[in-house]
Amino acid sequence: MFQKLFARLRPASSGRHSSQQSGSRRLDSIVVPRSAIEALEDEPHRLVAAVVDYVNHLVSGGLYSRNDIPQEAIQLYHCDYYFAQVMDGGHSQFVGNSLANLDFILSDVSKGLRAAGAGEYRKIFDDMRRWVSRHPRKAQKLTGFEGGIAPEMEALDARFFELEDSSDLTTYLAQWIAALPALEVVDDDAITEIMAELTAPMDAADDLAVTRDIARISLQLSDPTHLGFGLAAASRMPPEAMVQLGGASSMKISEGREDYAFLVRTIVDTRFGVQSAKGFELFERIEGGSADAAARRKPAEGNELSLEGVLDFKAPEVGKRIAYVPRKLVDIAALVAERYRAAAAVDLMLRRLPRTPEVDYVSVRSVGKGDTGKLGMTLLIVTDKANRAFCAAVEADGARLLSEPDHDVLITATRAEIAAHAEKFAEEESDED
Incomplete structure (x- = not known):
């Protein structure tokens, strides 16, 4: 979901982890905790997760360019993304x-699998890549949900799952990264x-900082999950x-229905969000656990928990549905935001x-024709660690804060x-396979 942010440099503030190249400062190191390396043999997923966290932090927190983070880290990030997506809903x-x-x-995953020596996985991936290249219109219709699954992709899924039964892509990736000179x-x-x-x-006056901020807003107004x-x-x-949009995990949504639910934090409360081919649903988040649950939610008080409270812990559950928007409306909102350059308007x-x-965070409140009869959108803008909020109206002839x-x-x-x-601080993206 962070690909749109890999656009331009967000220089590092620490000389220890960056170097001057072509007028910009690029990171030389992939920084990981020692515990992830020490657990490599028994828990290789910990090193992979550490690198993914590293990339996520740089992109969402500092908004570095994909060209300013070691390419091996970007490649592993997308290899892990490929693995997670296939394991969840297949190649489609x-x-x-x-x-x-x-x-x-596709370029990052191909390079990563090759560098990791995961030859059998790369054969499956290359077959998928060739199919996508030969059938671009069919590829545009793939979703992984009913009606959006190609039989050719299902055949690749079967090969992938069979291979994963006897091998482990995560181990390949972890061992590759562990041997890199760039690993710190x-x-x-x-x-x-x-x-x-x-x-x-x-x-704030730095041109690259402006580009970085526009890119972040653009992600929130273009990526389907965020939007x-x-x-x-x-x-x-x-x-x-x-x-804030958090991670997803498989949860029971209702009787007979299980799906991946995202943590969605709003100014009111923490919710669960579920997406499908039809649209996006928001559910209440019901806290589980014992009388110690409140204490457990405060890390600073973790040492005060009772053993009984820990043993009685129950994970949060998905409650009743409280909101729903159809995917078509989300697609329309993305198009309007792009056409009217909403991200640049907000930043300006x-x-x-x-x-x-x-x-x-910037989110869409509504999209459609306003009182003037012109197509436009209303945005909600949360700033300064949720301590201040604005509203923006973006239309064909301009915008108002x-x-x-x-x-x-x-x-x-x-x-x-x-x-x-928008043009002054336009993103510049380039990539070669």
Whole structure:
């Protein structure tokens, strides 16, 4: 889901982990905790997860370019993404969820599998890649859900699962990464400080910082998962602005229904989100556990938990459905956001405030024809660690930034100004197989 952010450099703040190249500072190291290396033989997935976390942190926290992170880390990230997608919904789901950045992802996975020496897996992957190349229209219709599964992809799934029964792709990936000269192993208690240094805030006037911020907003207004759950939360009455999208795990949704549920944090509460070919659903999150549950949710109090409380722990459950938006509406919202350059509009207006706030999340409140009869969209903007909020109206002739909850007009931007801002800080992406 972070491919759109791999666009331009977000330089590191620590010279220890970067070097000057072509006017920009690129990271030389892949930093992982020592415990992941020590567990390599018995738990190879821990090293793979550590690298994935490293990339996620740099991209979502500091918004580095894919070209400024060691390419092996990017390749492993997408190899693990390929593995997870196939294990969840097969090759059809992998292709369907990767369409927006398919060329990048296919190239990264191919290079990663080759470097890891996972030859048999690469044969399956190459067969899939050839099919996608020969049948681009069919590939566009793949989703992994009923009606979006190609029989050729199912045949590849069978080969993949049979291979995984006798082999282990995660082990290949972990052993490859463990042997890289670029791997930097640090004590576990040093990881947090190092990551904070690498993603420290930049000067707001830095051109690359502006590009980075627009890219982050663009992801939230284009990636179907981010956009869909944000739109679902905002459809609530009163609207719930989305603050963070977490990971997904398989959960019981209702009697006879099990699916992958994402953690969706809004300004009101933490929810569960489920996506399908039809649309995006938001559910209540019901806390489980004993009387110690509240304490367990506060890491600082972890040492005060009772043994009985830990033994009585019950995982959170999916509650009743509280919101739903159809996928078609999400697709329309993405098109409108792209056409009207909503991400650049939001960034431009926020920078015209006396103090530029730090954006947490931008989600779509509504899309359609407004009071003027013109097509447009309304956005909810959460900033400064959920301590401040704005509303934005983006239409064909320009945009307005409004205060919350009074909706007083704070800033306006014309279409020409938005276009100039978008072009000045346009993303630059390049990749070679």
